[in-house]
Amino acid sequence: MMSLIKKYFVTTVCLLVAFLFVYAAMSKILDFENFRVQLAQSPLLSAYAQFISFAVVIVELTLAFYLCLAHFQKLALYCSLGLMSAFTIYIFLILNYSDFVPCSCGGILEKLGWREHLIFNIGVVLLISAAIFYKEKKDHPHKKLGLSIxxxxxSIMICCGAVVVMFLRSEHIIKKENNFTRRFLQHPIFExxxxxxxxxxxxxxxxxGDQIYLGNVTTPLFIAHIDTGLQNFSRTKISLDNLNHPFRNVQIKVKLPYYYLYDGNVPVIYRGKLGDSTAHTISYGDAFFNQLTVLDSMKFAIRTQRRADLQHSMGLLDLNRxxxxxxxPEVLQRQIDGVFDVDGILTSEPKSSKVVYTYFYRNQFIVMDSSLQVVNRFNTIDTTTRANLSVTKLSDGRNKMNAPSVSVNKSQAxxxxxxxNRSNLKGKHEPSSSWKSSSIxxxxxxxxxxxxxxxxxxxxxxKAMSSMISDGKYLYILIGNELQRYRIREGAFNYDSKRNRWFGESLVDGDI
Structure with missing residues (x-):
């Protein structure tokens, strides 16, 4: 019996590995679009998903073919050893140095977890290695096995090294170089x-505190509040000390311990204490503005238009100075007209008064301190470095867009x-159906x-979401008539620089 096993051991291993490769390749081919999308979301290989999705299938089928030919079995076994070693090191990196990878398995391997899959792959690697030794011993019985080793x-070092290099390069591209390939986190929030x-x-x-405050565009003099548990909701009508203004766009902002009601077209800013329905004028005629965020009780970051050229500019409104x-003027950087090309959304962090301005039409957001000094200019992951706009200047000096614009970013919290950041662009390999039915x-x-x-x-x-806000524990979303609360999974966005991974990320099944 043992002699029979030894006689056909190499052939059995070759057929087994060939079947494994054919099975894996066919599983990918039958659901290729899904395989490519999920590979693109891999934290190790996402930057090379387009090439690898085709290459892996071709290599697996090619090796399966040559494993069945007696004259090419030895070469095919060496190549198979390298390929399975590459798959194995890939799973090892997933388990130890990355956050997650979506599953693209099927059939019997679909039930394997990551660690079970690692053990399975190691077993196949050892089996192929043993078959190589048997093959070498059979073909050259008097030759030492040092060359085979x-x-x-x-073979193992070349293939594993290639995976490690792609991992390091892919991580750099995804996180630093703005290759437009998204990484979808595993359940970071729960409704x-x-x-x-x-x-x-x-x-x-x-x-x-524990209250969420809401304004209403149809009843601008009402402020609503609801507790963060979404239990008790109430509305209060605000009484202003002066109503004799031609209001056009009244907005409300809240920053403890006050609420602020303003209209930059007038321009006027009122302030009232939370819990008090009366708001008093604290600024009138100091500055026209089209966006405002509160830094402290008498200090505001605004976006305005310069009189000389009507271009947008950031400004600091300090009522105590x-x-x-x-x-x-150095904050917003003109590319085309200084109006539409620098359009964006202005937000401040409630506790630190850090100010962020995100462009609508290009892949950049600007981080500023409370004095509006630029701390950093960072990029979003899409590749739109220049606003894709067609603008015409009218005779009265105003600018108008004369073609549909390509919007990159929509809102932020x-x-x-x-x-x-709510993006308005679909990334590589993302399903159109998910994009149409969701906000990203x-x-x-x-x-x-x-x-x-x-x-x-x-x-x-x-209906898509209209706006969002976060208190660190929850993400609150407005969609249609609904206020939705999403719990942020503990550790979902915390980064461990020593291990190059995010705390709390779950692992799901992988692929060979």
Whole structure:
């Protein structure tokens, strides 16, 4: 019996490995689009997904073919050893140095976890190595096996080294060089509560303590608040000390212990204490502006238009200083017209007063301190470095877009050193169906150039989210009439630089 096993051992191993490769290749081919999408989300190989998705299938089928030919079995076994070693080191890196990879397995291997898959692959590697020794001993019975060992080690080192290099390069491209390949985090948030607001005209004014404050574009003199548990909802009508203004766009912002009501077209800013329905004028005629965020009780970051050329500019409005307004023309960098090409959204972090401005039409957000000094200019993961706009200048000096624009970013929320950015562009290999039925949120650091990952917010009743806000523990979303609360999984966005991975990331099944 043993002599029979020895006689056909090499042939049996070759057929077994050939079957394994054919099975794996066919599983990928039958669901190739899904395989390519999931490979693109791999934290190790995402930057090379297009090439690898085809290469792996071709190599697996080619090796399976040559393993069945007696004259090519030895060469095919050496190549198979390298390929299986590459798959094995890939799983090892996933388990020890990365955050996650989506599953693209099928059939019997679909039930294997990552560690079981690692053990399975190691077993196949040892089996192939044993078959090589038997083959060499059979073909050259009097020859020492030192050369065979060297060739096996060379094959393993070349293939494993290639995977390691791709891993290091892919991580660099994804996190530093803006290759537009998204990494989808594994369940970073969980929807756990919904409150029906009755109408879809609310927007977030801020979070203070355990209360979420909302403004309403149709009833601008009402401020609503609901506890963070989404239990008790109430509205209060604000009484202004002066109503004799031609209001056009009244907005509300909240920063403890005050709320602020303003209209930059007038321009006027009112301030009231939370819990008090009366708001008093603290600024009138100091500055026209089209965006505002509160830095402290008498200090605001604004976006305005310069009188000389009507271009957008950042400015600091400090009501305790003289002059009260200080323009910061160096912050927004013109590419085309200085108006549409620098358009974006202005936000501040509630506790640190860190200010972030994200461009709508290019892949950049600007991090500033409370004096509007630029700390960093960071890039989002898409490749739109220049605004794709066609602008015409009218005779009265105004600029108008004369063609549809390509919007990159839509809205954002800040908390601590994180920015939740709602993107408007579909990345490589992302399913169109998911994109159409969801909003995509990309998460970045504001203290370094680092893309953390992405997740979907599903549309509700055909409506996409309108705005979001976070208190660090939860992410709150407005979709249609609903206020939705998503619990942020503990450690989902915390980065461990020593291990080059994010704390708390779960691992799911992988592929050979």
């Amino acid at each position: 060297s060739l096996q080690l060379f 756990d509560k919904v409150f029906d607001l009755g109408v879809n005209s609310y927007y977030f004014a801020g979070i203070a 003289n002059p009260k307004i200080s323009l910061k 800040l908390f601590g050193d994180l920015i939740f 949120i990309d998460v970045y650091r504001t203290d370094e150039q680092r893309y953390i990952g992405s997740f979907y917010i599903r549309n509700k009743g055909g």
